Amino acid sequence: MRILQGMIDYMQLNRHRRYSKDQLRNYQLKQLKKLYHHATANSPFYRKLYGGRSFETLEDFYKLPLINKQLMMDNFTDLNTCGIVKEAVSEYALRRERDQDHLHYYQDQYVIGLSSGTSGNKGIYITDRSLTERLPFVFLARSGIPLRLLPFRILFMLRVFSQGFDDINSRFISLSYLSTMTPVDAVIEQINTLKINVLMAPPSMINRLLPGISEITSDIRLVVTYAEVLSLEEKEKFKRTFQAEVIEIYQASEGQMASACKYGHLHVNEDLVFVELYDERNQLIKEPDVVGHRMVITNLVNHAQPLIRYEMNDMIVLDTPCRCGSNFRRIKKVLGRHDDLLYFYRDGQEQYVFPDLFVRWIIVTSEKIREFKVIQYRINAITVKLDLIDSDSTIEEALTEKLTRELSHFGILEPEISIEMERIELPKERNKFKRFENHSGRNR
Numbered sequence: 274m275r276i277l278q279g280m281i282d283y284m285q286l287n288r289h290r291r292y293s294k295d296q297l298r299n300y301q302l303k304q305l306k307k308l309y310h311h312a313t314a315n316s317p318f319y320r321k322l323y324g325g326r327s328f329e330t331l332e333d334f335y336k337l338p339l340i341n342k343q344l345m346m347d348n349f350t351d352l353n354t355c356g357i358v359k360e361a362v363s364e365y366a367l368r369r370e371r372d373q374d375h376l377h378y379y380q381d382q383y384v385i386g387l388s389s390g391t392s393g394n395k396g397i398y399i400t401d402r403s404l405t406e407r408l409p410f411v412f413l414a415r416s417g418i419p420l421r422l423l424p425f426r427i428l429f430m431l432r433v434f435s436q437g438f439d440d441i442n443s444r445f446i447s448l449s450y451l452s453t454m455t456p457v458d459a460v461i462e463q464i465n466t467l468k469i470n471v472l473m474a475p476p477s478m479i480n481r482l483l484p485g486i487s488e489i490t491s492d493i494r495l496v497v498t499y500a501e502v503l504s505l506e507e508k509e510k511f512k513r514t515f516q517a518e519v520i521e522i523y524q525a526s527e528g529q530m531a532s533a534c535k536y537g538h539l540h541v542n543e544d545l546v547f548v549e550l551y552d553e554r555n556q557l558i559k560e561p562d563v564v565g566h567r568m569v570i571t572n573l574v575n576h577a578q579p580l581i582r583y584e585m586n587d588m589i590v591l592d593t594p595c596r597c598g599s600n601f602r603r604i605k606k607v608l609g610r611h612d613d614l615l616y617f618y619r620d621g622q623e624q625y626v627f628p629d630l631f632v633r634w635i636i637v638t639s640e641k642i643r644e645f646k647v648i649q650y651r652i653n654a655i656t657v658k659l660d661l662i663d664s665d666s667t668i669e670e671a672l673t674e675k676l677t678r679e680l681s682h683f684g685i686l687e688p689e690i691s692i693e694m695e696r697i698e699l700p701k702e703r704n705k706f707k708r709f710e711n712h713s714g715r716n717r
């Protein structure tokens with residue numbers, strides 16, 4: 274039954290990607306209205322928030338009030354449509370975390386996800402079991418995996434190990450799951466034993482596998498990354514090391530944001546999330562190459578915990594249309610989170626620098642950098658922590674020189690940069706690995 278539903282989803286999702294602009298707009302509007310009616314009928318929070326206000330067009334929809342993670346959490350019990358009480362579900366989530374018990378559904382019906390924020394504000398996300406069970410096929414339909422790789426033997430490294438994810442074994446597809454907490458040796462053994470040809474994992478996990486690459490005997494043809502930003506340089510590095518195609522899925526606790534087409538270009542999943550992008554002056558972005566400082570999303574498929582016009586922290590830039598012909602907007606770059614901006618002085622004024630630039634500058638400095646972190650304690654000063662594959666006495670000077678030179682192009686002339694060598698472990702809790710930490714108080 275799951276496989277059958279999965280195939281139907283697979284075909285439907287592929288059809289959506291070929292929608293004309295008008296079809297897409299109509300589809301989105303229809304889904305938004307459906308969600309709105311469900312939310313106002315079943316969620317006291319939304320009923321109160323909208324106070325009878327409705328919408329007929331997308332332009333009117335843009336005028337509905339915004340929500341964010343804080344509001345969502347403050348009104349958790351009234352917001353969700355399944356009668357889940359915040360205190361009870363928090364207690365459940367913590368207990369499950371403590372006991373490492375990921376085998377049961379909440380109330381036999383829901384998957385509970387947790388996310389942490391920079392200021393420590395946890396988010397709790399509810400997904401209905403039936404939707405979760407369909408997610409592997411959504412990933413597949415949207416992963417750009419070419420059919421010539423059949424049969425797919427996929428290893429999916431999950432940051433959040435959840436119940437909907439049972440192994441699948443059929444003639445054309447086998448899908449196995451491992452937690453990203455699994456030791457590297459065990460992951461490599463699993464890759465070899467199962468003859469994995471498609472590896473799906475967050476970039477930080479792929480980085481951990483690189484030193485052991487010579488022990489991988491299986492012919493990995495495709496690497497799919499998700500959960501963290503994949504920089505162009507990292508993508509190239511993975512391509513070179515694995516001798517495989519590398520594509521990216523852009524996913525958040527709030528929804529399946531974007532995934533790659535057959536050309537490896539990232540497109541917004543317009544049928545799963547409705548994404549509004551705003552520039553620095555709060556104008557709706559309709560053109561490519563404008564930095565989206567604010568992203569407002571509506572999850573079109575999750576009715577258990579409706580997220581309608583929910584403000585996210587991510588910054589992205591759109592690209593020109595793709596040669597694959599899809600009208601799903603193409604993403605040029607995921608710049609990272611607004612929280613991750615780094616601040617310096619330029620002519621005595623504050624000047625921010627995008628985190629993705631730092632990723633690039635650091636990665637291109639040396640192949641020996643396995644992982645890194647950039648920490649800002651005060652404006653104009655950063656500490657870069659490096660975890661090296663092999664020791665290298667020249668790296669500190671080379672990186673300081675590189676960062677100083679690159680920052681000077683922005684008119685930032687006297688940055689304070691300190692470099693520290695440190696073994697960087699992935700987080701023990703199921704939090705996302707964070708490469709940037711800003712404690713300067715600037716990003717509040």
Ligand SMILES: [Zn+2]
Pocket residue numbers: 534535536538540595596597598599
């Ligand atoms: Zn494309």
